[in-house]
Amino acid sequence: MINLASRYLGLDLEHPIIASASPLTATVDGMRRLEDAGAGAVVMASLYEEQILAADAAYAMFTEGTAGSHPEAATYFPELPGYRYGAAGHLETLWQASQSLRIPVIASLNCFSDQGWLDYATELQQAGAAALELNLYHLPTDFAESGRDVEQRYLDIVRRVRAKISIPLAVKLLPFFSALGNFVERMQSSGVDGVVLFNRYIRPDIDPNTLSVKIEALLSRTTDIYLPITWTALLSRRVNLSLAAGTGVETHVEVVKLLLAGANVVTTASSLLRHGPEHMTALVDGLRGWLEENAFASVDEIRGRLDATHFGQADLFFRSEHLHTMSDYVAQRSATTAH
Numbered sequence: 001m002i003n004l005a006s007r008y009l010g011l012d013l014e015h016p017i018i019a020s021a022s023p024l025t026a027t028v029d030g031m032r033r034l035e036d037a038g039a040g041a042v043v044m045a046s047l048y049e050e051q052i053l054a055a056d057a058a059y060a061m062f063t064e065g066t067a068g069s070h071p072e073a074a075t076y077f078p079e080l081p082g083y084r085y086g087a088a089g090h091l092e093t094l095w096q097a098s099q100s101l102r103i104p105v106i107a108s109l110n111c112f113s114d115q116g117w118l119d120y121a122t123e124l125q126q127a128g129a130a131a132l133e134l135n136l137y138h139l140p141t142d143f144a145e146s147g148r149d150v151e152q153r154y155l156d157i158v159r160r161v162r163a164k165i166s167i168p169l170a171v172k173l174l175p176f177f178s179a180l181g182n183f184v185e186r187m188q189s190s191g192v193d194g195v196v197l198f199n200r201y202i203r204p205d206i207d208p209n210t211l212s213v214k215i216e217a218l219l220s221r222t223t224d225i226y227l228p229i230t231w232t233a234l235l236s237r238r239v240n241l242s243l244a245a246g247t248g249v250e251t252h253v254e255v256v257k258l259l260l261a262g263a264n265v266v267t268t269a270s271s272l273l274r275h276g277p278e279h280m281t282a283l284v285d286g287l288r289g290w291l292e293e294n295a296f297a298s299v300d301e302i303r304g305r306l307d308a309t310h311f312g313q314a315d316l317f318f319r320s321e322h323l324h325t326m327s328d329y330v331a332q333r334s335a336t337t338a339h
Contacts, residue, residue, distance in 0.1 A: 002288050003298035006040065008242045008265040009131045009168035009194050011104045013040040016299055017255060017283050020196075020246055021045050021108045021135070022269035024277055028096045034272070035103050037280035040265065042101070044094055046108040046135050047124065049116040052086035087120060091127040098128030108172075110135040114160065121161045131168035134161065137199055147178055154183075155190050162191035170244065172196035175227050184239055194242030195235075196267065197228045219270035224248035229261045236262025236307035250274075252286025262304035 004015035019039045024030045026045035034042050097105045107129035111117045117134070124132055134157065140150050154171070162169055169191065175198045177183045184195055204215050225248025232245045245258040246267035255266045272279055287299075296302055 002291050002296075003300075004284070004288060004291075006265060006299055008041070008244065009106075009170055010242075011041065011130055011168070013104070013265065014038075015040045015284055015287070016259065016263070016265040017280065017287065018043065018106075018244065018265050018267045019272055019277075019280065020267035020269040021133075022273055024269070024272055026093070028093055028100065030277070031097050031101060031105065033277040034280055035101050037277045038284045039103060039280050041104040041106060041130075042097075043106045043108050043133055043267070044097065044129075046110045047087060047090050047120055049111040049113060049120070052116075052120070087123060091123055094124065094127040094129060098130070104130035106131045106133055106170075108133045108135050110137055114157070117157050117161055118164050121165050125165045125167050129167060131170060131193075132161075132165060133170045133172055133196060134158065135172045135199065137172075137174070137201075139201065151177070151183055151186070155186060158187060158190040158192055168193040170194035170196055170242065172199045174199045174201065175231065180231060181234060181238070184235060184241070188239055188241050192241065194244060194264070196244040196246065197231050197235075198247055200247060219274055220247050220249075221270075222248050222250045222254060225254055225257065229257060232258060232263050233261040233306065233308045236304045237309045249283075252283050252290055255283055255287050256290050256302070259299060259303050260306040262307035264303070 006013045006016035008016070008018070015038075017040050019025055019031075019034045019042045021043045022045065024034060025042050031042045031044065094105065094107060105128070107124040107127075109117070109120055109124060109132060111120060121132055121134075136154050136157070138150065138153070158169070158171060171187060171192050171194075173180075173184075173195055187195065200220070202215055203218055204213050206212075207214050228245040228247050232243055235241075235243060242264045243262060244265045244267050245261070245263035246269070248254055249258070249266060249268040250271050258266045268283070271283070275282075291297075291299070291302070
């Protein structure tokens with residue numbers, strides 16, 4: 001009997017594969033389909049502060065903007081006594097999911113204001129979230145903002161949110177920090193329980209035919225897995241945090257790789273969007289089959305088996321491997337040309 005049991009953010013999971021935030025986790029039915037397919041946990045689609053403010057503005061326009069235009073106008077769009085601003089629908093969905101699903105439902109939050117982080121983090125906890133993932137997505141377009149400023153901004157958010165909530169707290173990070181290991185250690189000191197590797201920037205493109213900028217929803221591919229593997233391996237056993245690794249997960253093979261690197265759990269959204277929620281079953285069955293074929297009795301036996309603590313000087317190892325890789329490539333090209 002293969003034991004897939006895993007632990008993440010203090011939560012006991014049946015296995016280490018989590019459905020990360022996506023349109024599939026925006027509804028109770030969507031999350032239930034993922035549970036039925038065997039997901040270990042789900043991260044509900046992110047609550048964005050911009051969406052809340054837009055909904056609030058629309059509500060105010062309908063209820064207040066026309067109220068004085070005509071004596072009967074006040075009844076066209078009556079005020080809703082139970083209206084909890086633009087977050088109401090999201091919070092209700094979270095509440096229903098947390099009450100009806102057996103697996104943990106982790107909330108995800110993305111804000112731009114200090115007060116937004118605090119207010120909505122508290123409301124998500126009250127709505128039944130098993131844990132909270134802060135989706136820290138900030139593109140420093142102000143050239144007066146230094147790298148230190150960006151890091152301090154993130155750390156301040158974490159400290160304030162940690163002081164407001166009692167449920168486990170994770171942060172979803174971008175990989176573009178000059179000293180990511182040091183920053184993660186500082187995140188740990190600020191009170192986070194785990195980090196998610198990695199968030200992805202929206203990728204704008206330029207259409208030369210229309211002279212316009214276009215942004216497409218690009219799902220991750222297996223070639224995107226190398227950064228998560230690298231930093232999962234480097235952080236494993238060196239920080240006392242839960243490590244969730246994702247990006248580039250398509251099959252159980254990528255799941256195994258990230259577990260070997262030291263991930264506590266593996267997250268995926270793109271593979272589920274590409275193949276449907278039922279693909280979760282294939283990932284779990286594939287992981288179980290791989291463990292059995294390779295004579296491992298549990299996930300714990302392989303977790304961190306190939307992390308960077310097995311190398312004396314990881315930086316020298318990566319440098320030497322780069323040289324070996326380039327040399328091998330040139331040799332293979334020469335052999336192919338010779339034939």
